[in-house]
Amino acid sequence: MFLPVSSPRGGALRAPQDPPGLLGQTVLRWLTHRATVVSAQSLTPRFRLVTLRATAFGQSDWANGDKVQVRAAGMSFRTYTPFRLDGDRDVVHLLGYVHGTAPGAQWLRRAARGDTCDVMGPRRSVSLDAVPDSATFFGDETSMGLAVALGHAVHRLVFEANDPDEGRHALAAVAPETANAARFIERNTDDSHLAHAEALLDERPAAPLHHVLSGKASSIQRLRRHLVARGAQPARIVSKVYWAPGKNGLD
Ligand SMILES: Cc1cc2nc3c(=O)[nH]c(=O)nc-3n(C[C@H](O)[C@H](O)[C@H](O)COP(=O)(O)OP(=O)(O)OC[C@H]3O[C@@H](n4cnc5c(N)ncnc54)[C@H](O)[C@@H]3O)c2cc1C
Incomplete structure (x- = not known):
């Protein structure tokens, strides 16, 4: 039986902002938008449900199977697949697997309500449109x-x-x-x-x-x-x- 574990809050457990240098920050302004962590919860010891809101998500043309990429550390991005959209399509839910201590896993583990993060996407990834019900x-x-x-x-x-x-x-x-x-x-x-x-x-x-x-x-x-x-x-x-x-x- 796996019990939900509350999100870590505050101090050293917060998701690292790890800001890049000036050039990196300029690049980020061009390529990314800001998202806020609406909630983050451990469903099991290694699975985290993270909900993000970004104005840019609501202005995007979403397709099933699209990906978003989250800046996990420095200029390193890690990719996740929203499985549901809410609100005005500006809220996305991600199911992340915390497999170790690499940047994406750390971001998932430490993400907490109220954090902000830099994201790219949605972008097309797996095109599911042509896949019929018999897949x-x-x-x-x-x-x-x-x-x-x-x-x-x-x-x-x-x-x-x-x-x-x-x-x-x-x-x-x-x-x-x-x-x-x-x-x-x-x-x-x-x-x-x-x-x-x-x-x-x-x-x-x-x-x-x-x-x-x-x-x-x-x-x-x-x-x-x-x-x-x-x-x-x-x-x-x-x-x-x-x-x-x-x-x-x-x-
Ligand atoms: C289009 C796309 C969509 C994705 N959607 C999701 C999603 O919705 N949810 C999700 O959890 N992941 C998803 N992933 C996978 C996720 O992006 C990778 O697992 C990524 O490597 C995690 O980053 P990291 O920094 O934790 O590990 P990295 O720094 O990338 O990898 C470090 C090492 O960890 C090992 N590793 C990486 N991933 C795993 C794993 N899953 N299990 C065991 N060992 C691993 C490898 O040996 C790797 O060398 C997606 C990937 C892609 C390309």
Whole structure:
């Protein structure tokens, strides 16, 4: 059972502003806009629900699957997928996975109500518009926002996760129906669990379906190869790498 943990407040626990130098600040003025953290809450030990408001969000043309990029430290930005818009479309909700102590994870961990942050976006990322209701979805802890953004009924959702119970709990907190429909598989270091993911995606013939793959690079590559070998048309596979071991801030 995972209990919500209150947001850290004040002092050294606040999200670092870490202002860049003069040149950096000029660049930021051109590229970014200011967002305010409306709320930030721990749904489980490693999943944070962060809600941001920015006037610029409300003036933007949003599409499902769009990304926003948050300045996490210095001039380093990290990417997240809003899964819901509220207010006058100026409020976005992000589900973030706190995987360690890297800048994005630190920003997620420390974000607290009233903080401000520099953001870019929305920007197009995974185009879900052409994906019909008969799609399959594969992802991991970082892809839950995308799965919820997909919105319409996906015939099968499979997530690999370090802790399947924790993943399910976090997803259920923001999208109970999606969590009910999803299968969670525990990640093994040797990736042997992906055979189970392949079997789950195989429960209906791959060929007529669309497929959305996101999350860890090597998992996506393997599942893509598998789906194509099973007859899926490459044009019907939408894939987006969200992270890869040893790479920083992909995107
Ligand atoms: C378009 C797009 C949308 C995304 N949407 C979301 C989202 O909604 N929610 C979300 O949580 N993430 C999302 N991500 C993934 C997130 O941006 C990455 O996980 C990012 O690397 C986190 O930044 P960081 O500073 O914490 O780690 P980085 O500094 O980027 O990485 C440091 C190291 O940590 C490891 N690492 C990175 N991510 C993970 C992970 N998830 N699990 C385990 N190890 C990891 C890698 O080995 C990496 O070398 C998205 C990514 C993209 C490209």
